[in-house]
Amino acid sequence: MLEAICHRRSIREYTDEEIPIEQLREIVKAGIWAPSGLNNQPWRFVIVQSPEIRERLALQTHYGHIVKAAKALIAVYLNVEVMYDEVKDHQSAGACIQNILLAAEALNLGGVWLGQILKNKTEVNKILGLDEKHDLMAIVALGHPLHRDQKSKRKDISELLLKEL
Numbered sequence: 043m044l045e046a047i048c049h050r051r052s053i054r055e056y057t058d059e060e061i062p063i064e065q066l067r068e069i070v071k072a073g074i075w076a077p078s079g080l081n082n083q084p085w086r087f088v089i090v091q092s093p094e095i096r097e098r099l100a101l102q103t104h105y106g107h108i109v110k111a112a113k114a115l116i117a118v119y120l121n122v123e124v125m126y127d128e129v130k131d132h133q134s135a136g137a138c139i140q141n142i143l144l145a146a147e148a149l150n151l152g153g154v155w156l157g158q159i160l161k162n163k164t165e166v167n168k169i170l171g172l173d174e175k176h177d178l179m180a181i182v183a184l185g186h187p188l189h190r191d192q193k194s195k196r197k198d199i200s201e202l203l204l205k206e207l
C-alpha cells in the first residue's frame with residue numbers, strides 16, 4: 043500500500059490498448075469504498091469510453107490532448123442534493139478520486155486527475171447529459187501507460203511538519 047501511494051505518478055501518455063469495462067467498474071467501486079462523512083456517499087460517476095464524447099470533452103480543457111489520448115475517462119461528481127456539509131463532502135470527493143487513481147495503479151493502468159476542465163463544468167454536464175444537481179469534481183483520464191519514466195517530487199517533511207508534540 044505504501045509503495046503504491048509513493049510510486050503512483052500522474053500518467054498522461056497511453057498505449058492503444060483498450061480497458062475492459064469490468065476494470066473500469068472495478069475502479070469506480072474502489073472510489074465508492076472511499077470514506078465519506080456520515081457515510082453519505084455523495085459521489086456519482088460517468089464512465090466515458092466513446093471517442094466521439096472524448097473529442098467533445100477535449101475541447102473543454104487545455105489538457106484536451108490527454109482526454110483524447112486516454113482510453114477511458116471517469117467523471118466524478120457530487121450530487122448536491124445528498125450533500126450535508128460543503129467542506130466534508132468535497133473532502134470525500136477527494137478521497138474518492140485518490141482511491142480511483144490507486145485502483146488504476148493496482149490494475150497496472152495509469153491515470154491522471156484532471157481539474158482544469160472544471161472551468162467548463164457546465165458545458166461538460168451538457169455533453170454528458172447531466173443536470174445541475176451534479177457538480178463536477180474531476181475527470182480522471184485512464185489508459186495503459188506508454189512508459190513509466192515520470193518523475194515527481196515532494197517537499198521534505200521538515201518543511202511541512204509543523205510540530206511533533
Ligand SMILES: Cc1cc2nc3c(=O)[nH]c(=O)nc-3n(C[C@H](O)[C@H](O)[C@H](O)COP(=O)(O)O)c2cc1C
Nearest residue numbers: 050051052054105154155156157158159192193194
Ligand atoms: C486537484 C487537482 C487537479 C489537477 N488537475 C490537473 C490537470 O488539469 N491536468 C493535469 O495534467 N494534471 C492535473 N493534476 C495532476 C497534478 O499535476 C499532479 O498530481 C502533480 O503534478 C503531482 O504529480 P504526480 O501525481 O505524478 O505525483 C491535478 C491534480 C489535482 C490533485
